[in-house]
Amino acid sequence: MRITIKDVAREANVSIATVSRVINRKDKVKEETRLKIMKAIEKLNFIPDYHARTMVQKKTKMIGFMPPELANGYWSELSDVIQDALWKKGYALLVASHNMDEEKINSILDLFQERNVDGIILGPLTSRKNIYLEKSIENLRNRRVALVTLQGNNIPGITSVDVDHLGGAMSAVQYLINSGHEKIAYIGAVSASREREFGYRNALTFNHIPINEEIVILTDYIENFTEFGYEAAGKLVSRKKFTAIFCGNDLIAFGVIKALKEMGVLIPEDVSIVGFDDISSSKIISPMLTTIKQPIKEIGSTVVDVLLDQMSAETGSITKKIVLPTELIIRET
Amino acid sequence: MRITIKDVAREANVSIATVSRVINRKDKVKEETRLKIMKAIEKLNFIPDYHARTMVQKKTKMIGFMPPELANGYWSELSDVIQDALWKKGYALLVASHNMDEEKINSILDLFQERNVDGIILGPLTSRKNIYLEKSIENLRNRRVALVTLQGNNIPGITSVDVDHLGGAMSAVQYLINSGHEKIAYIGAVSASREREFGYRNALTFNHIPINEEIVILTDYIENFTEFGYEAAGKLVSRKKFTAIFCGNDLIAFGVIKALKEMGVLIPEDVSIVGFDDISSSKIISPMLTTIKQPIKEIGSTVVDVLLDQMSAETGSITKKIVLPTELIIRET
DNA sequence: CTGAAAGCGCTAACAG
DNA sequence: CTGTTAGCGCTTTCAG
Numbered sequence: 163m164r165i166t167i168k169d170v171a172r173e174a175n176v177s178i179a180t181v182s183r184v185i186n187r188k189d190k191v192k193e194e195t196r197l198k199i200m201k202a203i204e205k206l207n208f209i210p211d212y213h214a215r216t217m218v219q220k221k222t223k224m225i226g227f228m229p230p231e232l233a234n235g236y237w238s239e240l241s242d243v244i245q246d247a248l249w250k251k252g253y254a255l256l257v258a259s260h261n262m263d264e265e266k267i268n269s270i271l272d273l274f275q276e277r278n279v280d281g282i283i284l285g286p287l288t289s290r291k292n293i294y295l296e297k298s299i300e301n302l303r304n305r306r307v308a309l310v311t312l313q314g315n316n317i318p319g320i321t322s323v324d325v326d327h328l329g330g331a332m333s334a335v336q337y338l339i340n341s342g343h344e345k346i347a348y349i350g351a352v353s354a355s356r357e358r359e360f361g362y363r364n365a366l367t368f369n370h371i372p373i374n375e376e377i378v379i380l381t382d383y384i385e386n387f388t389e390f391g392y393e394a395a396g397k398l399v400s401r402k403k404f405t406a407i408f409c410g411n412d413l414i415a416f417g418v419i420k421a422l423k424e425m426g427v428l429i430p431e432d433v434s435i436v437g438f439d440d441i442s443s444s445k446i447i448s449p450m451l452t453t454i455k456q457p458i459k460e461i462g463s464t465v466v467d468v469l470l471d472q473m474s475a476e477t478g479s480i481t482k483k484i485v486l487p488t489e490l491i492i493r494e495t
Numbered sequence: 496m497r498i499t500i501k502d503v504a505r506e507a508n509v510s511i512a513t514v515s516r517v518i519n520r521k522d523k524v525k526e527e528t529r530l531k532i533m534k535a536i537e538k539l540n541f542i543p544d545y546h547a548r549t550m551v552q553k554k555t556k557m558i559g560f561m562p563p564e565l566a567n568g569y570w571s572e573l574s575d576v577i578q579d580a581l582w583k584k585g586y587a588l589l590v591a592s593h594n595m596d597e598e599k600i601n602s603i604l605d606l607f608q609e610r611n612v613d614g615i616i617l618g619p620l621t622s623r624k625n626i627y628l629e630k631s632i633e634n635l636r637n638r639r640v641a642l643v644t645l646q647g648n649n650i651p652g653i654t655s656v657d658v659d660h661l662g663g664a665m666s667a668v669q670y671l672i673n674s675g676h677e678k679i680a681y682i683g684a685v686s687a688s689r690e691r692e693f694g695y696r697n698a699l700t701f702n703h704i705p706i707n708e709e710i711v712i713l714t715d716y717i718e719n720f721t722e723f724g725y726e727a728a729g730k731l732v733s734r735k736k737f738t739a740i741f742c743g744n745d746l747i748a749f750g751v752i753k754a755l756k757e758m759g760v761l762i763p764e765d766v767s768i769v770g771f772d773d774i775s776s777s778k779i780i781s782p783m784l785t786t787i788k789q790p791i792k793e794i795g796s797t798v799v800d801v802l803l804d805q806m807s808a809e810t811g812s813i814t815k816k817i818v819l820p821t822e823l824i825i826r827e828t
Numbered sequence: 829c830t831g832a833a834a835g836c837g838c839t840a841a842c843a844g
Numbered sequence: 845c846t847g848t849t850a851g852c853g854c855t856t857t858c859a860g
Binding site: 164207209210211212213214216217222231232233234235237238239241242245246249254255256257258259266272273275276277278297301305388416417419420423442443445446447448 | 497540542543544545546547549550555564565566567568570571572574575578579582587588589590591592599605606608609610611634638721749750752753756775776778779780781
């Protein structure tokens with residue numbers, strides 16, 4: 163059925179070892195025999211069996227990627243970048259989104275172990291304590307699987323790549339303050355990034371503006387950020403005590419914008435809005451969203467670099483925390 | 496280093512064959528020994544090596560998915576659906592987007608072959624003739640790899656799952672006509688779906704409205720649909736001869752909306768717009784986009800069903816073309 | 829019900 | 845430069 167190295171060897175009248183040599187282009191092989199073998203490979207349409215090779219080499223050239231979801235500008239854009247960067251280095255990407263479902267997280271990790279991925283890129287995980295997860299991670303580490311985490315879940319001992327949420331949030335709020343706002347509301351999700359909330363609080367405090375908890379709306383992880391923003395904006399308006407809103411991410415901001423428009427609130431005349439992430443839709447919504455841009459390309463390439471570094475390092479490299487800068491993108495809101 | 500079936504066998508004082516039996520829950524094993532082995536597995540944290548298993552079983556439980564890109568609402572939403580459906584059936588997804596790059600398409604297909612995926616879900620491919628691709632596909636078919644294509648590339652002999660682009664486009668244009676429009680423009684990409692353009696033409700013809708080629712703007716595949724829509728709208732306005740625009744997809748429509756707004760054209764008072772796809776951003780843009788909805792969930796589950804069917808069928812099943820219906824979603828534009 | 833042994837397809841010493 | 849051979853970790857007859 164399947165064409166194997168044996169068939170090629172027979173066809174070319176050499177031993178399987180020699181065939182192996184030419185497909186791995188390692189040891190020297192006489193040009194003449196190389197050509198002969200190449201021809202046989204061509205003729206038989208031979209593609210070496212990855213699994214057999216893997217079994218002896220112990221390298222799968224496969225990286226597991228576990229984002230919370232794909233159907234969301236931020237993660238899908240990042241996936242593309244990561245996939246592309248990895249591809250260029252000869253690695254394939256096994257993608258499995260977990261939707262913050264604990265059971266799925268565990269089973270994905272099991273799958274990654276079973277399939278022997280060389281490395282894993284973790285997205286944010288549920289903050290709840292998960293014994294099984296901890297055990298899996300320890301296992302993974304014992305087996306020297308490279309691990310990197312995106313959007314720092316601060317799992318001890320794992321190198322993380324993330325942006326400066328705190329700083330980004332502070333600059334967003336500072337911008338609002340510089341524009342003359344004092345009553346600035348915050349709408350955000352705790353699970354996604356607590357630091358953005360802290361940045362908000364810090365900036366206000368730093369400017370001697372008291373924090374009014376009435377206009378701080380938080381939620382845990384939710385499926386649909388946009389809907390959450392829409393509803394939160396509704397609540398906020400009924401409290402009428404703000405002239406600007408800093409949103410935990412762009413999707414939330416989209417919901418907010420929609421709600422405000424429906425209620426006849428003018429943006430930015432009545433209320434200014436700043437988001438976070440700068441996903442591609444931010445440019446197409448109207449008014450165009452002012453937001454904190456995450457350097458997605460750099461995040462993707464950095465995470466890949468870090469991962470590959472870790473895999474090539476003989477001895478376990480030390481745990482780092484890599485923080486990338488954000489940038490304020492001023493648009494219309 | 497790695498825990499193998501041997502370690503478990505030793506720990507439980509049985510042969511490796513028996514261990515294999517319990518992890519595969521096939522042959523009968525005495526309950527007592529089963530328990531003993533389970534305990535050993537637990538204790539040693541044993542996870543069977545997938546590659547070794549695959550080598551003898553010839554099934555990888557892995558499906559390759561090759562969309563044009565991920566960073567686009569349509570494909571990322573679909574990926575999530577497919578991944579989830581497959582996951583439930585015990586399959587992992589190997590994702591690789593090709594960005595319409597011919598070389599990458601070829602190399603991805605090679606990778607899929609080398610890694611022995613059980614099935615492949617193809618996205619739209621370049622329309623240009625690609626000998627290498629044809630050969631790969633033939634190879635794949637010879638090796639009985641299940642193949643399904645999304646957004647019908649009409650590769651002969653491959654079952655496709657797609658929506659009714661023609662019908663959807665016709666209903667979009669018909670809706671516009673019913674709303675009193677006669678001068679309806681079309682902006683679309685040829686590669687994505689020629690049928691949408693045909694639907695546009697058909698609907699006009701069917702209603703005895705002559706087609707004005709001046710307000711039909713086409714392009715080949717482009718990286719950024721939104722930008723294309725933005726520019727196309729600019730050209731269109733200078734020609735001033737339309738009261739409605741049917742866009743080949745939502746992203747294009749977003750660009751159009753942005754351009755019209757900037758030029759002070761009111762939507763829908765001056766110009767009505769209908770898109771195609773109903774990606775999630777369509778609801779957050781303002782005004783909310785009237786569009787043709789693709790049933791993404793159904794597309795995803797259908798494609799998975801078809802694929803699994805094909806894999807379980809002993810004899811090569813016949814090539815089908817599955818067409819799913821679309822739905823007109825009337826919103827504000 | 830359980831063990832022994834023969835591969836699966838390939839790589840990596842080890843000889844020649 | 846090239847061939848022989850011993851595994852990689854697991855499943856699967858075939859005996860017992």
